[in-house]
Amino acid sequence: MNETKNSNKNKLFILLGILVVIVIIIIVVVSKKGTGVISPASNIPETTNTNPATTTSDEIAPSKSVVTLTTSTPEVIKTATATAIGTSLVTKDNKVITPAGVPVKLNVMPGNADAPTESAPIKGAAAIANSVNTVKISVGAGGFTPNTFTVKEGQLVNFVLTSTDGFTHVWLLDDQSLLATVLGVAGNETRVKSWNAPKKGEYTFHCDIPGHAGRGEVGKMIVN
Numbered sequence: 001m002n003e004t005k006n007s008n009k010n011k012l013f014i015l016l017g018i019l020v021v022i023v024i025i026i027i028v029v030v031s032k033k034g035t036g037v038i039s040p041a042s043n044i045p046e047t048t049n050t051n052p053a054t055t056t057s058d059e060i061a062p063s064k065s066v067v068t069l070t071t072s073t074p075e076v077i078k079t080a081t082a083t084a085i086g087t088s089l090v091t092k093d094n095k096v097i098t099p100a101g102v103p104v105k106l107n108v109m110p111g112n113a114d115a116p117t118e119s120a121p122i123k124g125a126a127a128i129a130n131s132v133n134t135v136k137i138s139v140g141a142g143g144f145t146p147n148t149f150t151v152k153e154g155q156l157v158n159f160v161l162t163s164t165d166g167f168t169h170v171w172l173l174d175d176q177s178l179l180a181t182v183l184g185v186a187g188n189e190t191r192v193k194s195w196n197a198p199k200k201g202e203y204t205f206h207c208d209i210p211g212h213a214g215r216g217e218v219g220k221m222i223v224n
């Protein structure tokens with residue numbers, strides 16, 4: 001009997017001990033949860049506040065710079081048109097310009113950012129409308145046709161070159177200060193390049209493929 005009472009007492013103590021431990025655990029957990037809830041809660045608004053703030057400033061910055069870009073280059077480029085796909089833009093007053101809106105340079109390497117650009121191959125010279133600004137030349141083993149043409153100083157020249165014999169030809173003015181006007185076509189191809197005629201004078205040209213000039217692929221551009 002005594003042993004049973006003792007063991008019962010012991011059980012009671014153990015239960016009480018467990019209860020006390022549980023209560024302590026609950027208190028600790030609740031207090032931790034309290035701080036836990038508070039700090040994440042204060043963190044979440046902070047992060048959500050930071051994110052919109054960054055996004056907003058990010059959005060504002062590019063759109064602002066885009067606006068600045070559009071306002072700094074508008075009139076010249078907006079009203080400019082290209083003679084063919086890939087050629088440099090031509091302004092309303094017939095000045096050939098770079099994508100930056102400044103006049104192209106002819107004394108630079110072809111492909112230079114300041115050089116006039118050539119078109120992709122087009123469907124024959126007939127695809128480009130005839131006008132005072134259009135110069136159409138075909139080239140084959142027999143030479144350039146026509147082999148002489150006349151333009152005015154500073155005038156827009158939409159230079160259209162066609163290979164008629166299935167071979168590659170490269171039209172090139174002999175004056176190196178006009179190097180950027182060079183235009184090459186593959187066999188039976190037609191391409192266009194727009195530029196403004198240089199100062200008055202006579203400018204000889206030739207086909208730059210080895211052997212072609214020697215067999216007669218030469219000519220002259222007269223600038224009045």
Ligand SMILES: [Cu+2]
Binds near residue numbers: 168169170208213217
């Ligand atoms: Cu040639």
